[in-house]
Amino acid sequence: GAGVSQTPSNKVTEKGKYVELRCDPISGHTALYWYRQSLGQGPEFLIYFQGTGAADDSGLPNDRFFAVRPEGSVSTLKIQRTERGDSAVYLCASSLIGAGSYNEQFFGPGTRLTVL
């Protein structure tokens, strides 16, 4: 079956603009995660959805970042008033179920965001 897909693959924007990054998880996966990977670093957790609700958003760096998953499938990460420091690869992952038991997180190819 299809894996996790993310669109766009690359996004270039100007400082101060608004961007939306989309994630399509594997069909039937109830848990969805967003991570941010800055150049030369490992991914850092941003937010975790169980179904439609954000079960853990402790990794969001500030209130310019927001994510939704209105129907429990596709998720959108929204960044307002982008800053050059937001430039990174944004990775999405999904798993069959969430916390409390082992379940593999399957990653998408990421969206590379460049803020000029």
Next chain:
Amino acid sequence: AQTVTQSQPEMSVQEAETVTLSCTYDTSESDYYLFWYKQPPSRQMILVIRQEAYKQQNATENRFSVNFQKAAKSFSLKISDSQLGDAAMYFCAYRGVYGNKLVFGAGTILRVKS
């Protein structure tokens, strides 16, 4: 908070040889999972191997094996018979049993020489 440290920014290995990537972690939890992920230039993060902390036996997946030392909080990855396709960035990661997020190290670039 949990932390994961990979002290080797870059490693090289000759094709068909064996290489070991190091990882240490810090946690106050007694039960957790540890992972090694491979990230090629395509950016797709691929799970290589995982270890449950309650299992004493080291995990093995074909040419990949780990050396898990719980007391020392050490989790190294051994790649045997290295192949050109093994060249990638490798990340060590931690997840608590009751947690959800993965905590990653900074990664090790593995270069394979022919």
